[in-house]
Amino acid sequence: MARITALAGGVAATLVLLAIPAALPAAAHNHPSGITDLVTPAVVRVEAVSHVEITLLDHIGELKHVERSYDIPFASGTGTVVNPEGDVVTLRRNAVNPDDVAVYAANKIFAEHHKVKIPLDYQKHKLKDDLLDHHLQECYPPKTSTATCIIDVTTDITVFTNVSPPGQGLKYKCIKAGKTPDTPAVLVPLTPAAGSVGMPTAPLADKVPEQEGSPTNVAGFLGRPGPGVQETVQIAHLAKGGQAGVSGRPFADPEKKVDEPVKLGALVDQGLAGAPVIGDKDGHVIGMLIGGGKTATMLGVREITATLAAAKVAPRRGAIDTAFEAALTRYHTRYYTEAAPGFQRVLELYPGNVVAATLLKTSLAKRGGPEDQGTKQAAAPPSRSTPLWPFLVAAGLLLIAGAGLVFLLWRRRAPERPVEPPETLxxxxxxxxxxxxxxxxxxxxxxxxxxxxxxxxxxxxxxxxxxxxxxxxxxxxxxxxxxxxxxxxxx
Incomplete structure (x- = not known):
């Protein structure tokens, strides 16, 4: 009887479980893959300028102090915001001038003041006039007690965010950089990020995909963000492992239709140096674009995270990212009616977010239209109601099983009558x-x-x-x- 009761209970439970899903709403959609929208709001343009203050002490004729200041642009590239505080990861070449700008300033001020021909470059030169040449050599760094020039060099780094209308840029400083130009550098703002929730950030992946031919996307700016300059996105594919004499993970088109290293190398020279390489699986940053000329490779995400850790900068996501990703999920699954309020919320948290504004415009245009899945679901004719017979059968079986269980318990708990021994005659x-x-x-x-x-x-x-x-x-x-x-x- 106990086995029959258990079997009846199992059958009833199975029927109930089979009937319930028909009445439940559809499960939440997974976030689509192969997109760059998670990262592009956090992509920024980085411009670096060496600022030189130089004073020439002219002892040749009448004693004079000639003061000049020069701004020498040396880098323009791409960076990525990694936390709401606005900290940016980019390449050393975008933050540290590899040339000695003090030499350049000495050549320039000498040529201007003494009216001599000196090439305006970063090399030390000699003059035919011994006296002028002596003073020129004393002007070149390093500074000595007999120096004829006092030189002060600073680096101005400006970060332009992907906002509309475009801003004047934010001032940054470099707190950590690798030893070579194509190594990571960490930039922090001189003033805290505006707003209580900070800035949009990009998620960093845990590792680089090992599979050959893994699709990726490279996103960056070829100029300052503005109405006429939007982010540039290029598709690329990872080659297998590294190659001898090549720094970083190479690129290669598996179909061999495009020479991807040449294509990406040209983009590096135009402003995509340090651009995030975005994995197609979940839209996370798996590395940075390096190289230039006729070749380009990818610096892996582990080198990025190691430099961030050395700089004591923790990458993390913020409130803007949470709201944006929720709206983005609805947008890419074509629930435009539900996506529009989400993008509006993002713009409240971070006014001027170009990506959110663009997607909001599209959502509003498609809201209630034939592509809107939310409207289709609301407008669809009511489906046939779930039949009641599975529930009735299940309830009956449960009732029978319960009655059987009660009967068994009653039989077990009923007291046994004592058996009187037969009277002995x-x-x-x-x-x-x-x-x-x-x-x-x-x-x-x-x-x-x-x-x-x-x-x-x-x-x-x-x-x-x-x-x-x-x-x-x-x-x-x-x-x-x-x-x-x-x-x-x-x-």
Missing amino acids: PVPSPFDEGASQTVVVRRSQPFQAVPQQQQVMTAPDSPPVKYCTSCGMRLGPAHRFCGYCGHPIET
């Missing part, structure tokens, strides 16, 4: 012809002898006769044990 002995008072001795509990007496009316003049209550044998007056079964007798 005296067996008259054929040798006893007289009647007398009889004493009946019954068996007591095991290992105890508690005699119970029963009075029987007999002839008054006859002597009493005893019988064993165990086997019924007649006992004599002096017997203490039954001679047949050995049971003890107590009178």
Whole structure:
């Protein structure tokens, strides 16, 4: 019976589980892959300028102090915001000038003041005039006690975010950089990011895909963000492993239709140096674009995270990213009616977000249209209601199973009636012809002898006769044990 009850309960539960999903709403959609929208709001343009303050001490003629200041642009590339505070990861070449700008400033001020021909480059030169040449050599760094020039060099880094209308740029400084131009550098803002929620960020992947031909996207700016300059996105594919003499992971088109290293190398020279390489699987940053000329490779994400850790900068996501990703999921699954309020919320948190504004415009245009899945679901005719018979059958089986279980419990808990032993009747002995008072001795509990007496009316003049209550044998007056079964007798 217990097995039947369990089987009935299992069948009922199965029917209920099969019937319930028909009444539940559809599960949430997974975030689509192969997109760059998660990263592009956090892509920025980085421009670096060496600012030189130089004072020339002219001792040749009348003592004069000639002061000049020069701004020498040396880099323009792409960076990525990695936390709401606005910290940016880019390449060293975008933040540190590899040339000695003090030499350039010395050549320039000498040529301007003394009216001599000196190439305006980063090389030290000699003049035919010995006196002028002596003063020129004393102007070049490093500074000595007899120096004729006092030079102060600083680096101005400006970051232009992907906002509309375009801003004047934010001032940054480099706090950590690798040893070579194509190594990561970490930039931090000189003033905190505006707004209580900070800036949009890009998610960093855990590792680089190992599979050859893995599709990726490269996103960056070829100029300052503005109405006429939007982010540039190029598709690329990772080649297998590294190659001898090549720094970073190479690129290669698996179909060999495009020479991807040449294509990407040209983009590096135009402003995509340090651009994030975005994995097609989940839209996370897997590296940075490096190289230039006729070749380009990818610096892996582990080098990026190692430099961030050395700079004590923790990459993390913020409130803007949470709201944006939720709206983005609805947008890419064509739930435009639900996506529009999400993008509006993002713009409230971070006004001017170009990507959110563009997607909001598209969502509003398609809201309620034939492509809007939310409208289709609302406008669809009501589907047939779920039949009641599975629930009725399940309820009946559950009721039967419950009744069976109650019956089993009742049977187990019902008290058992004690079974009375059959009454022992005296067996008259054929040798006893007289009647007398009889004493009946019954068996007591095991290992105890508690005699119970029963009075029987007999002839008054006859002597009493005893019988064993165990086997019924007649006992004599002096017997203490039954001679047949050995049971003890107590009178």
